Amino acid sequence: MGMKRVVVVGGGPAGAATAKALADKGCDVQLFEAYPHPDKIHKNAPKAYVIALGQRGQDGLQRSTGIDPLQIPNSIVSTHMVRHPKNNVRKHDKTPSLIIPRKVLAAQVLDAAKAAGVQINFEYRLMDIKFDQQIAIFEGHGGVVTKHVPYDLLVGADGSKSKVRSLLNQNVNEFKVMRTEEDSMEYQVAVIPPPFPFSGMPETSVHAWNDKKYNSICLAFPLANNGGLLFAIVYPEGKLSEFKEKHRIDGTGYDDPLFHLMPDLTDVVKEEFVKQLEAGEPANGGTCVWCNSLGSPKHGVALVGDSGHGMWPSLGQGANCALESAAVFSETVGDIVAGKVTLAGKSWGEVVVEEFNKRRHADALAAVDLTYGGIGARKSRGRNNAPLSYKAQVVGMMLLNKLTLGIVPKPALIRLMMGQPVPYSTARKWNFIYEKLVCLGAVLMITVALVLYKF
Ligand SMILES: Cc1cc2nc3c(=O)[nH]c(=O)nc-3n(C[C@H](O)[C@H](O)[C@H](O)COP(=O)(O)OP(=O)(O)OC[C@H]3O[C@@H](n4cnc5c(N)ncnc54)[C@H](O)[C@@H]3O)c2cc1C
Known part of the structure; x- marks a missing residue:
């Protein structure tokens, strides 16, 4: 097999992990990321946002890249899930997960990909794909340069609003986006520095409050290196703007989340919280996407991560599922490179996408279904209760x-x-x-x- 040219679009967890895995398997990999640096990734998401990686995501990262997730700096193993029901009786579950800032995860995997020989191009946005000629067209540095990049395999890992997916949908007959559903929630975060505000609780716990009045949820995640707690408040669309407006009129706007739902918080914490909520803007939730296939085998184009199976954040599965997809993708390529799957007269890219789709499509669809219709979604995403x-x-x-x-x-x-x-x-x-x-x-x-x- 000659050296295969692989183009990866997107430098999030799925793209970075796939790029590293394919470079390790002897491919010539180029990765293009629209933003200038991992810190700037995700226009709509707050810079501080963290990902809770369960066993699935940790396994996915290790299987695809060989990186031991527990060795990633600035991450912390949470030991408990503490639920705070209305009467303030706290319930502990042992559901350990790894809390990692999104930008740290992306930067770590991108560094490893670079060390494995991936050519990384920041500030390059995919504009078009000539499917018949297998050429991807990127605009660099805000349109100053244009690159035409030929490929044997193109991996669309450009997130839930994927350009690769929309180009496939417009231009390739056998590929169809069957359905998309926007989440009706918005969220804001605040980083509250130490001291830890909940006496008698493990400092490494994740906290959750369910607001039945609005079918919404507030969460607090521990940050590594004594970084305090990252609070996220999630409300139906428009509610956070209402809170803001009311706060400006009579100062009571945030009473629902900060005084009624989370009565444990001290006045100092509440004050800091309000300051940060006032300084920031709400961001949108996620998008559920159901596709009839994870790419187009005929054109050697695969969708890995949120691009092929975007999902609501209702069950905290997005990055977990994306990294598992990267692992399945890299193992598929590994099996083809090792000759365990024969090409049978087809092109290499076609067999990779066909085989990946066979191994992953049903699971990906089921994951989207679960986040859309599961208990978590019905309870906490502004829908009716389960x-x-x-x-x-x-x-x-x-x-x-x-x-x-x-x-x-x-x-x-x-x-x-x-x-x-x-x-x-x-x-x-x-x-x-x-x-x-x-x-x-x-x-x-x-x-x-x-x-x-x-x-
Ligand atoms: C606030 C918040 C909290 C979350 N918490 C969790 C959690 O606790 N657990 C969990 O499992 N998941 C969580 N998620 C979901 C998780 O972040 C995503 O599912 C995960 O990042 C998907 O990875 P990805 O690589 O597929 O896509 P993304 O992370 O979206 O990365 C896509 C990349 O592609 C780039 N890109 C987009 N378009 C182009 C283009 N045209 N050209 C070039 N590059 C492009 C983007 O800049 C981006 O860097 C959370 C999401 C948010 C917003």
């Missing part, structure tokens, strides 16, 4: 799990939410079956009750 059938199925399975001393596993959806790497398609399938069984059970019980009542 319907009774969802609650019943989960409670029923949890009871069964307790009664059988763990022989019957916890529901797959719950295991997924606890950060375990249960396959998305398994969680989706069981979620669906539970739902049907519970509905069937309810219909049977009502029928029996009616029959008994009549006779």
